[in-house]
Amino acid sequence: MVSGRSSELSICPYCACGCGLYVQRTAGRLTGVMPSEHHPVSAGRLCARGWAAHEPSLWGRRLTQPLLRDGDGRAVATTWPTALRAAAEHLRALRAAGKAVGVLGSGRATNEENFLAAGLARAGLQSGHVDACLRAPYHDLLLGLAAADPREAADRAPPLEALEACDVILLVEGDLALTHPRAAYAILRAVRRGARLVTAGSVRTKLARLAWRHLSLLPGDEVALAAALTGRAPGQAPDGGGGELREVVESYAGAQRAGIVIAPTGADPAGLRALGAALGGLAAATGHVDRPGSVILPLPLRGNTRGALEMGVLPDALPGPSALHDAAARRRLAAAWGQEPATARGLDVERMLDEVAGLVVVADDPPVALPSAERARRALAGLECLVVLDAFVTPTVEAAHVALPIASLAETEGTFTNMEGRVQWLRAGAAPPGAARPGWAVLAALGAELGLARPPASVDDVLAGIRASVPSYAWAERRAGEQEAWTQHALPAVAPAALERPAAPEPAAPEPADASYPFRLVRAAAFEWGDDPLVTASPTLRRDHVSLRKLFPHGRVDLPALDAKALGIRDGWQVKLVSRAGEALIPVNLRDDLAPRTILVSFAFRDQLAPVLGAASHAAVRVERV
Amino acid sequence: MTVPQALVIRKADLGTWVDSLIGRTEVIGPTRGPRGDVLLATLSGARELLWDFTNALQPPKQFLLPQTEPLVQIRTARGHAQAESVADAHPQVLFNVRSCDVKGFAVLRRMHAQPPGDTAYLRRDEQTTLVCLTCPTPCPLGFCVCADAGPFLEEHFDLQLTAMDDAMFVEVGSAKGRALLEGQDRLFRPAAASEVARRAEIEAEARRRFGPVTCHFGSAMRRVSTGRVAQALWDAIADWCLECGGCNFICPTCYCFSVRDRREDGSWERCRVWDSCQYAAFTLEASGHNPRKRQGGRVRRRFFHKVSAQYYQKDGDVGCVGCGRCITVCLGTADMPAVVEALRKGEWHG
Amino acid sequence: MADLFLPSVATIQDRRDETPDTRTYRLRFRDAAEHERFQFIPGQFLELSVFGLGEAPFCFASSPTRKQSIEVTVRRTGQLTDALHAMDAGDEVGLRGPCGNGFDLAAAAGHDLLFIAGGIGLPPLRGLIWNVLDTRERFGRVTILYGARTPADLVYKDELGVWQNRGDVELHTTVDRGDAGWAGNVGMVPILFDRAELRPANTLVYVCGPPIMITFVIQDLLARGFAAEQIISTLERMMQCGVGKCNHCCIGHRWVCRDGPVFTYRQIQEMVE
16 A cells, blocks of 8 residues: 655765755655755755666666676676675785786765775785776866865865855866756856856856856966966066956956866866966965855866775875875774775876786776776776676676676765765665675675675774774764765865875976967867766666767767868868877867867767877877868 | 535644544655655655645655656567556545645646546546645745646645644545545534635735735747747857756656666566656657757747647646746756746846 | 557568668557557558667558558667667567558548658658559549659669559659669659649649758749648657657647648648747
């Protein structure tokens, strides 16, 4: 008679805004989502992805049984004990043979899962190779900001709320309305109230159309911007040229409440650091760091990227972050993880994939999120032991030697940390299918197989371990009737060790465009949702975020229509792009909203242009008709 | 107009009545959720039911039109397919539904009854009893008076409750409504003349409290219906809309959907799922052609469906009940009152 | 009331290649009595299920006067049609219908009928043409003008010959580009207007094909004195339910799946997007 219709208050897992939503079920099965009217972040609103948050669990291709690859390379269903033992034995054997092993956490995993993943690497496998895809672009921004030291301001108002009340907002974006809709909404509200918006990016986006000023900022321009900003800080004589930038700086400097919002662009790591340093420096020089009401908000690309960082999913630091050789931190972690952790500085995800023989991947599909999909695929295929934990059957799961099914985020209890530093509870709306288990439980069991003492018995146990060993989470716990486990509206701390990271090259000046290579080709974004499992597993989102690679199987670059006309090139024609490094053939899409002689390639087609761009985010090219 | 039978129940007896209903059928009503959210949920006891509350953001339409609704199950046995309708409708009472939502159900009922009748919806509708709770004061964002959807209704309800001092005035609007009183007759007595008068007073006062608020549907309707709204205005509105689809999902009169097949327990389950005309791919054809590629065209489509005379003539109602939910849910500034005002004035704030 | 979304199961009897990416399928309801009971008129469509992938609308390509099987002509455009193309005689599909308004044959009685089709636009008209030919005495002159991009892209190639050889039908075909074996007209469909004698008075024109072709053809017809009410076409839209509930196919306040897909040009002119 009673059909058991109920709602669980949880968090949207897509971008890092951390909107609250109810996961609804009928008779134990997920049916949909509803917004939470009084949620402090979302206040009754959700974007299209939030409204589809239940879809991946229902419609995605689910991993429901532990799988082991047999001698013929076929994936065969097996029991949990067998699968866990096989994974542990193989990883131990690799270590005994002196080979490197690593662990990837994820922005698509909870804090508890990420904390245990970091423990699996450092304590269980005694390896410093621990990282997550898309951690680096966010971290590079933070490192740049830290260098300008703007995070010393005390606990302040929630950044999204403060943003709505700002008088001037500087936004560096790919397309904020697409990447972080809730943040874009805050800016819409601010502009509606009369705020001045300055947008900076590769194209004129939806928000750029509402802006007071729009600056063209392409990957590679960050150094020039930094120089220009330093030269133009109030009180110093301008360097000449670029009146618009001066206007913008004056406006920002003179505002009572001013906001800076930075979404990772397609820039190189050094470029992102330069960007962070430039804008952080501007804020510091103009007194907006300590000003109540002013805000600096760097944006992670994925739901729990900030949490992953703070849970120690990075090669340069312990959870916290704490310095690798912080003895007190090591002791606390030894107690929480059940073993003294290794404190070696490891490799970041891209290099890790090439160097390790064994890898544990938690809830991610690395080719989708790394600068070179091809390289990542090849590296994964070449591993001796690939252990993957996921709710969905992704290509990475299909390449695994051991596949361990875990609950989807709509079926999980755990915490996510949003861009503002809110640590919020996700609640399970339904039980996972088949033999799938909560991710934290699988990681705890794997850790136990590897000899870690006192595995946690519940998700609250894991959070207790986090409380005890991650200083900024010291007050995070489950409070009855509360969704927030803890919040501190400050930027994440950055470990000094990370700042000293040896591979911090001088940002490369953009290759000069000259007569031979008159165009600037740039990689427009750091990530594209279209290929992400949370989107491909949702029929509604997949339909709208259609993977660009599916729509344009031959690839595509964006070329200014006027430049095309001058070259006699029509829309859709294939052209040859030639740089000093190499060349590639690709069709063009003509646009009216690009800066002259700029060519954009979206994240989806980065591999196709690898011969031209190499590992860089920009290159000088010429365009040849074919 | 037949005057619904008028009864009175003491407020102190409401719990007994509701508990007796919970004992024999599923009763769904507003309950207190985290942080002051009002959540519609299956009640396990009358004490959970809210009587003094601002309407939930969650639309009760989801109990007749679930967000994911299995319609057909297809099994394959020995190479042959068997298709069966999923018939899981069962009796349910939606308690303390506000008048805007009750009107919304009337609109939905008419839409789904138009031939060919939507059997899945109508089966649920048949088994659903609506108990309307009138609104003595306007809710913060509502404008039901503009849409002829409240705060008190003359029809469309099975029972309509109006709070008086110590008692609840009960109007019986249908046999389904009367059936809710069965077995609890002793708790109800016919309303006295003074109580009938009091009820009328409360309604008059409620309408007065709305004050001069008007949503100018009429004027917006004239412009939308005669093509006198510039495309540039729709494009301007679109600049302030982030295409979240929320307005469609929480609207009591929106019901657009898509149909998809999913695997469940070795068979295929064909489900109806909520969809939004604001999504770019809503009209995307297999050929790749999209007649509503431009966002301004989609915004225009939404308000044509809601507010045009063509639809008004076809459906007998404007496609809005003035519940105000779209104002709360909008991830932009394109809610119904804002757009209607823009249509009337011919200009958008942005 | 029959369940609105419940498909019947139908079996593929056989299939025939029309062009490199188009096939015609012959279907019969698995339940013989249901097949006998089933009624439809040309211009209507059915919702065909490939179980597990969903449904898609396809016009009836056969005439109700030839009910041994129901025919649909399917071009490969995506996941569902790809899966369908992999199916063969004996495989089962779902079938829901008939949907839509169909052509008004009664109103066409006594008129001269002019059919103009381009490429994959012939299937919706083919059912109507056979229906007309099977009740030939009710109608005046019957003229068919049909064109495709290349000879390989012509559908119902055998039937074109049958129509060609009938004495009571005038058929003209053309291709945009000929090939070695093509001895017929070369050029786009409007070139056929001068081959046939077009008399606006008492003629109803049925036009189906790619949108661009329809636009040019209709302009030409109007210029030759045909009235918008005499020109009849079918509209295509993204559809999900096919029965006027899901609203994907709405144009203004009309549903293409219920008020159409057959519309006169006058009605199309009056539509507000």
